[in-house]
Amino acid sequence: MPVTSSNYLILSLLLFSIGIMGTLIRRNAIIIFMCIELMLNAVNLLLVHFSHLNGDVDADSQIFVFLIMVVAAAEVAVGLAIIAMMYRKVHSVDVNILNRLKH
Amino acid sequence: MDFYDILFWILSVMAVGCALGVVLSRNPIHSVIFLILTFFAISGHYLIMNAQFLAIVNIIVYAGAIMVLFLYILMLMNLNADAEPQKGLLVQIAGILSGGTLFLVLLAATKSAHNETINKVSTDVGLITNLGKLLFTKYVLPFEISSVLFLTAMIGAIVIGKKEPHLNNTEEHSA
Numbered sequence: 001m002p003v004t005s006s007n008y009l010i011l012s013l014l015l016f017s018i019g020i021m022g023t024l025i026r027r028n029a030i031i032i033f034m035c036i037e038l039m040l041n042a043v044n045l046l047l048v049h050f051s052h053l054n055g056d057v058d059a060d061s062q063i064f065v066f067l068i069m070v071v072a073a074a075e076v077a078v079g080l081a082i083i084a085m086m087y088r089k090v091h092s093v094d095v096n097i098l099n100r101l102k103h
Numbered sequence: 104m105d106f107y108d109i110l111f112w113i114l115s116v117m118a119v120g121c122a123l124g125v126v127l128s129r130n131p132i133h134s135v136i137f138l139i140l141t142f143f144a145i146s147g148h149y150l151i152m153n154a155q156f157l158a159i160v161n162i163i164v165y166a167g168a169i170m171v172l173f174l175y176i177l178m179l180m181n182l183n184a185d186a187e188p189q190k191g192l193l194v195q196i197a198g199i200l201s202g203g204t205l206f207l208v209l210l211a212a213t214k215s216a217h218n219e220t221i222n223k224v225s226t227d228v229g230l231i232t233n234l235g236k237l238l239f240t241k242y243v244l245p246f247e248i249s250s251v252l253f254l255t256a257m258i259g260a261i262v263i264g265k266k267e268p269h270l271n272n273t274e275e276h277s278a
Contacts (some may be wrong), residue, residue, distance in 0.1 A: 002104070002108055002220055002221075003107065003108050003111045003112075003220075003221055004218050004219060004220050004221065005216070005217070005218060005219045005220075005221065006213075006216070006218045007111065007115075009213055009216070010210065011115050011118065011119070013206055013209050013210055013213075014119050014122075014206065015118060015119065015122050015141075016205075016206075016209075017202045017203065017205055017206035017209075018119070018122045018123060018125075018126055018202070019122070020201070020202040020205055021126060021198055021199055021201075021202030021203075022125060022126035024194075024197070024198030024199075024201060024202060025126070025190055025194065025195045025198035025199065026126065026190075027189070027190055028131060030131060030173060030176065030177060031125070031126075031131060031134055033173075034125060034134060034135070034138050034173065035125065035126065037138065037165070037169065038122055038125060038138065038141065041141070041142065041145050041161075041165070044145070044157075044161075045145055045148055045149075048148070048149055048152050048154045048157060049148075049152060051152075051154070052152040052153060052154070052221065053219060053221065055222065056153050056224075056226045056228040056229075057228075058228070058237075059228050059229060059233050059234050059237050060237070060241075062154055062156070062157055062228075062229055062234060063234065063237055063238060063242050063245075065154075065157055066156075066157065066160065066234070066238070067242075067245055067249055069157075069160060069161070069164055069165070070249045070252070070253070071249070071252065072165075072169070073164055073168065073169060073253075073256075074252050074253055074255075074256035075256075076169045076172060076173075077172075077256045077257065077259075077260045078256050078259050078260050078263065080172055080173070080176050080260075081259070081260040081261075081263040081264040082263055083176065084176060084179070084180075084264055085263055085264060087180050093180065096190075
C-alpha cells in the first residue's frame with residue numbers, strides 16, 4: 001500500500017487530537033504546555049507535506065514553518081517564565097489551584 | 104511497498120506512540136523524553152519530504168533548546184515525583200471524548216480531499232541555500248519582525264521572571 005496524502009492528513013490529525021486530549025485531561029501546567037507544542041508540530045508536519053505535495057516548486061511554505069518555529073520558541077520562553085512565576089507564588093503547577101477568577 | 108513507505112510507517116507509529124506517551128505517562132520527566140522522541144520522528148518525516156533544513160532546525164530548536172528548557176524548569180521545581188493529582192474520571196472521559204470527536208470532525212471535513220500519491224523524487228528545494236536566499240529576499244520583512252519578536256520575548260521573560268522589589272518596598276513602607 002503506497003503512502004498517499006490522506007495518510008499524512010490522518011497522522012497530523014491524530015497528533016493534533018492527542019495534543020487536545022492532553023490539554024484537557026492533564027492538570028500539570030508544564031504538560032499542558034508540552035501538548036500545545038505537540039499541536040504546533042502537527043500543523044508544521046501538514047504544512048511541509050502540502051509543500052511536498054505541490055511538487056516542491058518553491059520553498060514558501062517551508063519558510064512559513066520556520067516562522068512558526070520562531071514564534072513557538074518565543075512563546076515557550078515567555079510561557080515558562082509565567083509558569084516559574086506561578087510556582088513561586090503558589091508552590092504548585094496544578095492548574096486547578098488557579099481558580100481565583102471563579103469565585 | 105518500497106523503502107519510503109516502510110520509513111513512513113515506522114516514523115508514524117513512533118510519532119503517535121510517543122505522543123500518547125507524553126499524555127499518559129505519570130512522570131513529567133518521561134513526558135519530556137517522549138516529546139523529544141516525537142520531535143525526532145517528525146524530523147524524520149521532514150527528511151523524507153525534502154525539507155532537510157527544517158529537519159535540522161526542528162532537532163536543534165525543539166529537541167535541543169525548547170525541551171532542555173522544559174527539563175530545566177522541571178528539575179528546578181523538583182517536580183519529577185509522581186505526585187501529580189489526577190482529574191476526576193468524568194473529566195478525563197469528557198476530555199478523551201471531545202478530543203476524539205474533534206478528530207472525527209476534522210477527518211470528515213477532509214475526507215473529500217483528493218487522495219494523491221506522493222512523488223518520491225528528491226529535490227534540493229529544502230536545502231539551506233534555497234531557503235536562505237528566499238529568507239533574505241522575499242521574506243526579509245517577516246524575518247526582521249521575528250527578530251524583534253524574539254527581543255520582545257526575551258525582555259518579557261526577564262521582566263516576568265524578575266522578583267518584584269517595588270512591591271516589597273511598598274509593603275515595608277506601609278508597615
